[in-house]
Amino acid sequence: MTIRERIDELLPRLASERQFPTQGQTVFVDLESQEVRRAYIPRSVWNELKDGLVAETEALSYGDVTDLSHFGGAVIDRRAFTKHSDLFDRVKNDASVEVLTGGTADDSVGYFVQPTILVSDNPKHEIFSTEYFGPILSVYVYEDGGFDDVLELIDSSAAYALTGAVIANDRTAVAKASEALRFAAGNFYVNDKPTGAVVGQQPFGGARASGTNDKAGSIFNLLRWTSPRSVKETFVPPTSVRYPHQG
Numbered sequence: 001m002t003i004r005e006r007i008d009e010l011l012p013r014l015a016s017e018r019q020f021p022t023q024g025q026t027v028f029v030d031l032e033s034q035e036v037r038r039a040y041i042p043r044s045v046w047n048e049l050k051d052g053l054v055a056e057t058e059a060l061s062y063g064d065v066t067d068l069s070h071f072g073g074a075v076i077d078r079r080a081f082t083k084h085s086d087l088f089d090r091v092k093n094d095a096s097v098e099v100l101t102g103g104t105a106d107d108s109v110g111y112f113v114q115p116t117i118l119v120s121d122n123p124k125h126e127i128f129s130t131e132y133f134g135p136i137l138s139v140y141v142y143e144d145g146g147f148d149d150v151l152e153l154i155d156s157s158a159a160y161a162l163t164g165a166v167i168a169n170d171r172t173a174v175a176k177a178s179e180a181l182r183f184a185a186g187n188f189y190v191n192d193k194p195t196g197a198v199v200g201q202q203p204f205g206g207a208r209a210s211g212t213n214d215k216a217g218s219i220f221n222l223l224r225w226t227s228p229r230s231v232k233e234t235f236v237p238p239t240s241v242r243y244p245h246q247g
Helices: 003-016 043-058 078-092 147-156 171-180 219-223
Strands: 026-030 036-042 097-101 116-120 136-142 163-167 187-190
Touching: 036 043, 036 147, 043 097, 043 116, 043 136, 078 097, 136 147, 147 171, 163 171, 171 187
Parallel strands: 036 136, 116 136, 163 187
Antiparallel strands: 026 036, 026 163, 097 116
């Protein structure tokens, strides 16, 4: 399958999950409870992907959740809304960040945040390390030859390590990303969106600031609810304080 074919296949599905597809040697890292927040995309792929990604994102409808024609609803409360709207105010005056789509919030009838894509050429910008817990995707476009460097960047950019994914046709790139991001994502997906884990079907959990990586739905989590105890009973008591080698 060509990169173009894979982009066409994954774009609608990933955008509808608030995931945004990338291709070739492209890495997603999910930092917010099964929601993609950072995407690292090679420039050649971004040139093909950008317009379709914007179109898919702008087609998402947010509104009253009792109307099932909407894809999503409001954020949870005023605090969350303020965190998002304050971010939008900052990046609108930040020359290093481009608001590709979205960037608006409306609390007139609820705490609604428009699905937003932010693009920056500064990988150390707050949008790549701060958790917003909302429909906001931050994109860093790297040069095609910089895959190894971007893996190091991903591993060191944020405190969380819940889920992540690599989407690539090159199996060498997949293997390299899997190894380099060994501790950056407790659940690692290959050529799929890093969301939708169902407890009991797919063990789920992450380390670092995401938790103790006990994998809910697995034996590792079960062991956390136990209290091991060691018991020793002696049937032949010692008769001397001396050790055998002392004669």
